[in-house]
Amino acid sequence: MIEDTVIGSIEQQEYTINMGPQHPSTHGVLRLVVSLKGEIVTQVKPHLGYIHRGIEKMSESMTYPQIVHLTDRLDYLSAHINNHALCLAVENALQVEVPERVKYIRTIMDELNRIASHQLWWCSFGMDLGALTCFFYGLRDREYILDIFEESCGSRLLHSYYTPGGLMKDIHPGFQKRVKDFIKYFRKVLPEYDQLLTGNVIMQERTRGIGNITKEEAISYGFTGPSGRGSGFACDVRKHHPYALYDKVDFQEVLYHEGDSLARYQVRIGEMWESMKIIEQLIDNIPEGDYSAKMKAVIKLPEGEYYQRVEAARGEFGVYILSDGGKTPYRLKLRSPNFSNLSAIDLLARNFKIADLIAIGGSLDLVIPDIDR
Amino acid sequence: MNVIGYIKGIIKGIISLIKGMMVTGHYFVHPGKIVTQQYPENRKKLEMFTAFKGEVTMPHNEANEHKCTGCGICEMNCPNGSIEVITKTEVNEEGKKKRAIDKHIYHLDMCTFCELCIKTCPSNALAWGQEFEHAVFDRSKLTKVLNKPGSKLMKGVE
Amino acid sequence: MAFNIYDFTSFTEWIDQGLRSVMSPAWAVITELAIIGIVFLVFYALIGLILVYAERKICAFIQCRIGPNRVGPYGIFQTIADFIxxxxxxxxxxxxxDKLLFNLAPFIVIIASFMALSAIPFAKGLHPVNLNIGIFFILAVSSMGVVGILLAGWSSNNKYSLIGAMRSGAQIVSYELSVGLSILTACVLIGSLQLSVIVESxxxxxxxxxxHIPAVIAFVIYLIAATAETNRGPFDLAEAESELTAGFHTEYSGIKFAFFFLAEYMNMFLVAAIAATxxxxxxxxFHIGNWEGFNRVMDFIPPIIWFFGKTVVIILIMMWFKWTFPRLRIDQLLTLEWKYLLPINLINILLMALIVLLGWHF
Structure with a gap:
């Protein structure tokens, strides 16, 4: 009798482990308090704030060109795209028409940034699953894009290349050749990714049917980007609310309806192909012209509210500016895709094993500085 | 469980595993595809891109002249206060009092490389340097004075 | 037979006679044990260092890197520097x-691999003990290592370690079966458990x-199960770097960690050596039918080189596994064993028995 109750209580007993802030697979300083029953996850509580820098508040004391360099530091893997959101918001508020050349370069840079981001996601996802070689292949290919960035923008990760009204400086003369070389190279290498990881039976088993989320749940949790499109939620801002040149190029919105980790994985692999398609359409016809529109020395936004959203590598990134007519915003709110993607991690990982929690976290592709801001 | 499906599953699985092993095996027997660069050894050959943001510098010509008028626009535009411009008043040949820089102080440790100072400088006095080995043992060494001692304002720059 | 030129039996006997002539038999045995112990200690450290270096170089080449290249030419002293x-x-x-168990665990792991080494024939007449149940001894002793891992995980008082240790327990209990059965398939054909007899046959x-086919299947199964037994490659759930930080040895540092590390590589060498044997x-x-000339040339290569060559090839395959595949989940690991390897193994052993019964082998 006594033994029965003891065993019963042990079987029902849950224990918690602290995953992070220092943990190899939380991709930064995310802390997950995980309740476990044996190996089965019963609850995941994300604890945030370990890399909170108060960027929104800081922005209130900065002029608009100065804020651009802060948006780099949110989702550092899609720095160009974040810059784009803020610049578009300011340009739309001032009703400035940027030169055609700027639009071309911005679109190409955004797509290169998306590929680079997805490459890094691919390596870290492989790493989460334990395929360590993926990490080096992904980083090796990402290096080509970073070189392109360095040649034109001057830095590899945090570019602050866009300014309200245009670009910091013109692209390097060798930009087009380098991009074409990269596309040629990457079209050969991307199938290797599939051979090495996508097709692998272990990887398929580890991700198929793991971390399911239905379309309705995805919408209600605010899933966007590849994570949302993995559940069949057509949420590509580029397609549905086009900005820059996305209404002129031909590309497909990659959609999968399974809603599991594998679907999210395949959306990202598909997006790399689509991004290459977009770049190929644009790279040969970059028009000559100015690299920036004429802007006043001090940018003052008219009083009012402005919102601009773009499709960052991880989902919909939004910038909301409340201006009181001054040269600094009265309030700046950033809608970061990772925050809403992370919010569903309890729903996704519950009743799966602890190894699946890692795979799910990897498939959501979290970047922690974007969550904490 | 049906037997054919079971065997098919095994064969499919093995084929997928072998495919993966072919990729890694290919790289193993092709040492030419190694991408590692050996850094301190290749230092001499290493050339940064011209646009590379190493540090903010103030180019001087042979006569030890720079273009900085000390207007302080870079200081105003810097988002995190990495630039301090200390000015003095000088009397030029015509006997007029004129503003000139005493020290153009640049805090490399605070700089976020946003390029706003260089972009907004009205006289193009600042430029990016290609130096990237910034590691020092003492933090105070990261505070640099950009104008060289004894330097003067270039003629024709107002 | 031609390979008698490399027979070590007379050499070992000569040492034995020499020792017995100068001291009493009891002391002679003790001295012999001491010699063997020292030789193995050196051998163990050497193999460990070489394998760690090889692993790092191989994974570097697979990943388009150079690998260690700073300490000494081609970085060959890197592992020694690491060890220091x-x-x-x-x-x-x-x-x-739990202080006692915490300190004891690394020793259990290392002793298990040490003991298993003693039964392996490196060349004709060159094995410390020639047990008539050699295979049985190796299987029994090498599976003791899991006790060390379990103790390490339990005594660390760390939940990550405990999960790792429990996984390792489940893993080794199930994969021990496959290893045993696949070796048994070979033993059915040969009809002996004595390693020296197995080699000579x-x-x-x-x-x-x-x-024929059953032997190939048994070999593949052995390779998979042995990789799992050494906690390596796609089966490194006990360590599971991305999930459990370092699994059972999270709390170990310094030389105690080095013991686990060395034992892992030693176990890899062991299972490869068993597979080769x-x-x-x-x-x-390697002989081909009636090609006298070819066979004669092969005979002149010393048996030690044959043995280590084969072992190295198998180790290479295991490293290739590790650096290609993602890690399995614990339930998939058990599924693989109980739903795939075990039934196939059982059928395979029947097939082998049939072949032996009908005399289809040559």
């Missing part, structure tokens, strides 16, 4: 750990060629 660093590192004491052809003919040279 580990020796000098502080041993972290954990307040709430392969003089006219390695077992993997002799036993049983399936690829151990130190037996």
């Amino acid at each position: 660093k580990l020796l000098m590192k502080e041993l972290i004491h954990i307040n709430k750990a 392969q003089a006219d052809g390695w077992l993997i060629f002799k036993g 049983i399936f690829w003919g151990g130190w037996m040279p």
Whole structure:
């Protein structure tokens, strides 16, 4: 009798482990308090704030060109795209028409940034699953894009290349050749990714049917980007609310309806192909012209509210500016895709094993500085 | 469980595993595809891109002249206060009092490389340097004075 | 037979006679044990260092890197430098750990691999103990290592370690079956458990060629199960770097960690050596039917080189596994064993028995 109750209580007993802030697979300083029953996850509580820098508040004391360099530091893997959101918001508020050349370069840079981001996601996802070689292949290919960035923008990760009204400086003369070389190279290498990881039976088993989320749940949790499109939620801002040149190029919105980790994985692999398609359409016809529109020395936004959203590598990134007519915003709110993607991690990982929690976290592709801001 | 499906599953699985092993095996027997660069050894050959943001510098010509008028626009535009411009008043040949820089102080440790100072400088006095080995043992060494001692304002720059 | 030129039996006997002539038999045995112990200690450290270096170089080449290349030419002294660093590192004491078990665990792991080494024939007449149940002894002793891992995980007083240790327990209990059965398949064909007999019976052809398909299947299963047994490659759930930080040895530092590390590589060497001995003919040279000239040339290659060559090839395959595949989940690991390897193994052993019964092997 006594033994029965003891065993019963042990079987029902849950224990918690602290995953992070220092943990190899939380991709930064995310802390997950995980309740476990044996190996089965019963609850995941994300604890945030370990890399909170108060960027929104800081922005209130900065002029608009100065804020651009802060948006780099949110989702550092899609720095160009974040810059784009803020610049578009300011340009739309001032009703400035940027030169055609700027639009071309911005679109190409955004797509290169998306590929680079997805490459890094691919390596870290492989790493989460334990395929360590993926990490080096992904980083090796990402290096080509970073070189392109360095040649034109001057830095590899945090570019602050866009300014309200245009670009910091013109692209390097060798930009087009380098991009074409990269596309040629990457079209050969991307199938290797599939051979090495996508097709692998272990990887398929580890991700198929793991971390399911239905379309309705995805919408209600605010899933966007590849994570949302993995559940069949057509949420590509580029397609549905086009900005820059996305209404002129031909590309497909990659959609999968399974809603599991594998679907999210395949959306990202598909997006790399689509991004290459977009770049190929644009790279040969970059028009000559100015690299920036004429802007006043001090940018003052008219009083009012402005919102601009773009499709960052991880989902919909939004910038909301409340201006009181001054040269600094009265309030700046950033809608970061990772925050809403992370919010569903309890729903996704519950009743799966602890190894699946890692795979799910990897498939959501979290970047922690974007969550904490 | 049906037997054919079971065997098919095994064969499919093995084929997928072998495919993966072919990729890694290919790289193993092709040492030419190694991408590692050996850094301190290749230092001499290493050339940064011209646009590379190493540090903010103030180019001087042979006569030890720079273009900085000390207007302080870079200081105003810097988002995190990495630039301090200390000015003095000088009397030029015509006997007029004129503003000139005493020290153009640049805090490399605070700089976020946003390029706003260089972009907004009205006289193009600042430029990016290609130096990237910034590691020092003492933090105070990261505070640099950009104008060289004894330097003067270039003629024709107002 | 031609390979008698490399027979070590007379050499070992000569040492034995020499020792017995100068001291009493009891002392002679003790001296012999001491010699063997020292030789193995050196051998163990050497193999460990070489394998760690090889692993790092191989994974570097697979990943388009150069690997260690700073300490010495091609970085060959890197592992020695690492070892010195580990020796000098502080041993972290954990307040709430079970002190005795915590300190004992690395030794159990290392002793298990040490003992298993003693039964392996490196060449003709060159094995410390020639047990008539050699395979049985190796299987029994090498599976003791899991006790060390379990103790390490339990005594660390760390939940990550505990999960790792429990996974390792489940893993080894199930994969021990596959290892045993696949070796048994070979033993059915040969009809002996004595390792020296197994090797000599392969003089006219390695077992993997002799036993047709069942032998090949048994070899593949052995390779998979052995990788799992050594906690390596796609089966490194006990460590599971991305999930459990470092699994069972999270709390170990310095030389105690080095023990786990060395034991892992030693176990890899061991299972590769066993595979080479049983399936690829151990130190037996490669012969093709009636090609006298070819066979004569093969005989002149010393058996030690044959043995280590085969072992290295198998180790290479295991490293190739590790650096290609993602890690399995614990339930998939058990599924693989109980739903795939075990039934196939059982059918395979029947098939082998049939072949032996009908005399289809050569």
